[in-house]
Amino acid sequence: MTPHTNTNTPAYNAETDPVLKFSQLDVNFKTEFGRVHAVKGLDLQVMPGEVVALVGESGSGKSVTATTALGLLPKTARIGGQTLVADKIINELSERGLRSVRGNRVAMVFQEPMTALNPVIRIGEQLTEAMEVHGIAHGREAWDRAVGLLEAVGIPAARRRAREFPHELSGGMRQRVVIAMALACDPEVIIADEPTTALDVTVQADILDLLRSLKDQLNTGILLITHNMGVVADMADRVAVMFKGEIVERGTVEEVLLNPQHPYTRRLLDAVPHLGAGHGQFGTSPLPVAADAGMALEVKDLVVEYKREGKKPFRAVDGVSIDVRRGEIVGLVGESGSGKSTIGRALLGLIPSTSGEVRVLGTDALSVRGKGGNELRKRIGVIFQDPAASLNPRLPVGDVIAEPMSVHKVARGKEREKKVLDLLEAVQLPRSAYNRYPHELSGGQRQRVSIARALSLQPDLLIADEPTSALDVSVQASVLEMLIGLQREFGFACLFISHDLAVIDSLAHRVVVMQYGKVVERGNRDQVLMNPQEEYTKRLLAAAPVPNPIEQKRRRDERHALLASLGDEIVTLDTRELSM
Incomplete structure (x- = not known):
């Protein structure tokens, strides 16, 4: 330096x-x-x-x-x-x-x-800009150094990538570009x-x-x-x-x-969930599933495709089969792009399915229409990842929670108000939140409102899509503890979609692992998370950090050994490229 x-x-x-x-x-x-x-x-x-x-x-x-x-x-x-x-x-x-x-x-x-990246400027030009501003390099020299930086941070085909725009790279690639930009002037x-x-x-x-x-x-x-x-x-x-x-x-x-x-x-x-600690990490555990429990959700050979102009349709979900029994929490895990959230949206009817069968509480959810469709939707609750985006900012919290009751004409007047106040109490929010607006609440409080709204019609099935990933650890812990407590009280089935394996470990009965739109492994929680059989599941588990530095060093060494045995390279800085 x-x-x-x-x-x-x-x-x-x-x-x-x-x-x-x-x-x-x-x-x-x-x-x-x-x-x-x-x-x-x-x-x-x-x-x-x-x-x-x-x-x-x-x-x-x-x-x-x-x-x-x-x-x-x-x-x-x-x-x-x-x-x-x-x-x-x-x-x-x-x-x-x-x-x-x-x-x-x-x-x-x-x-x-x-x-951090300008969406309308090519990657290479964004890297050369900093070097030229600070007089580190100019012209062809700056461009060659930009390509060297991309190679140093492990981006393959760096010369081609340098001419691409940020949206053409994956999230991990973009973060490597940001690190390359940080290194550009040798700080x-x-x-x-x-x-x-x-x-x-x-x-x-x-x-x-x-x-x-x-x-x-x-x-x-x-x-x-x-x-x-x-x-x-x-x-x-x-x-x-x-x-x-x-x-x-x-x-x-x-x-x-x-x-x-x-x-x-x-x-x-x-408050930090610890992979391997299992149920009870947040003071309470979900109830065991009854041996004779019926099916709340049955998905068979589901296919979801996105049409692309002039190209073959992209198959986001490819022949997936999942089932959730009444009173059961099933964790659906995988990386971004694996198809987990697409499945959640397809089950809710927010996007069309290409083929397959979905039965919710014994009803064919893909073909039901009219009054039957409304009756079925009453029995399904949903919690989205970002409460700020899923709550109407123009409505006070009381009206947000009551909205499903209004749509489905359930309860009126004082009876509806009492139900809302009872739900506020159930999700551990003060009654004073009734007349406040979403922007006046913290992120954790807004997610509690989302949960209260999802439970307002006492659903038999809850679909939760990354409901705690945007929250601080202590807020996440209290929301998860509350969610498990509510599941024990109301007995609803839950499809819990997440990429946080420690969270899944704390609450799921069974786990389904997805990659590239397909199910690669499934089984009981301890079976999948403690004794994985598939290579992809092993990679996921090896990459999940734990809050113990001694244990984490051991896990990191084991991950590096696993990657070496699979013929994968460990991402490290190539200082030879920085010496150009």
């Missing part, structure tokens, strides 16, 4: 001095309701070649802290204390000085690569803000391997911002736990994750 010098500040030693340092950082935001104190006197530093994880839930101040290092906070922010990137004091730099630091001395890897420190939250477990494992080799081979400091304790266990050297703008605990990854001292840290770790 090329050392930077600055004659206006004390000599900076790139080997022994912190590459990122916050001293008594204090951030206030001016709002219409007064000032909000987001960060309160924070002290933190990152050394060369070190990964420091800053963990905490949404609203704890993690991202505000990181954004301070790039000088990107809005004008409404009042910043106290000092932020240093190598030998640069960020607070004292002009806008021109900040532009010279961003990308060149400190780079950022964002959570969602599609928001001393990289801030990774939830870099794997939007990725499947196998892609996440690849990105973590890449980041780990980056810090090992280039001696780059990394500030990792996340609420995923499995990622922390896999990546971090040191951990700082943030709560309401303050660091409440810090130490090595082993000290913090294996022997937490602060009640908030213990609460966070207790």
Whole structure:
């Protein structure tokens, strides 16, 4: 790494001095309701070649802290204390000085690569732009270096990919491009803000391997911002736990994750689902399925195709058969693009099926029409992944929950109001939420509203599509505990769609694994998750991180051995391509 010098500040030693340092950082935001104190006197530093994880839930101040290092906070922010990137004091730099630091001395890897990449500019051009702005390389030299960067981060056919647009790449490929952009100007420190939250477990494992080799081979400091304790266990050297703008605990990854001292840290770790722990992780377990339980859902040879102009139809679901008995929770797992959510939408009639048979509670769901269709829909509840997108923002919560009752003409007036209030109590929301609007609630509260609405007609079958993936771990834990409790109380059958294997382990009776639109393995929860038979299932399970650094290192070594036995390469940084 090329050392930077600055004659206006004390000599900076790139080997022994912190590459990122916050001293008594204090951030206030001016709002219409007064000032909000987001960060309160924070002290933190990152050394060369070190990964420091800053963990905490949404609203704890993690991202505000990181954004301070790039000088990107809005004008409404009042910043106290000092932020240093190598030998640069960020607070004292002009806008021109900040532009010279961003990308060149400190780079950022964002959570969602599609928001970090320009959708109308080719990948290669986005990489060369940073190099040309900072005078690293120009013209053909910059283009060749861009291709080298793509090859370094493990993107195959890099010269062709450099001429493609972001939408032509998978999510994992796009995140690798963002990492390549972060490396373009050889920064001393990289801030990774939830870099794997939007990725499947196998892609996440690849990105973590890449980041780990980056810090090992280039001696780059990394500030990792996340609420995923499995990622922390896999990546971090040191951990700082943030709560309401303050660091409440810090130490090595082993000290913090294996022997937490602060009640908030213990609460966070207790809320993390652990693959292999099985039922009862959240204080309650689903009831066993009765031996004589009838079928709530029967899917036979389902095919769903999407038509493409001038091309052969794309088969998203290819001859899938699934069944769910009354009172049973079946986990449907697989990576993005495996067809799980397509099945959920097809079962709800939101997209047409090409062929196959779907029977819900003994009724042919694909052919039923009119009054019979309405009666069947009354018996099916649905919970979507993003509550903000599935709740009508113009209706108060009481009307949102009552809407299915209104559509199906169930209960009226005071009786309907009482049912809504009872549902609010069942999902552990205060009665005062009745007249509030969705935007006035937190993400976890909105998902509780979604669950209350799904249960408003007391369905016999619930379809839940990634209902907790957008939530913080402690909120996720409380929602899952509540969902299991409601399932015990109401006895509904549930098809639970998820890519989080630890969540499935905590609540499912049986598991169905999908890949490329087909079922590759199925069986009882412990049979599939503890003793997988299929190669794809083994890959999924090996890639799922656990919140114990010692156990996670063992799992990582076992995953690398599995990949080697299957002839797959481990994704690491190819520094030969960076030396071009």
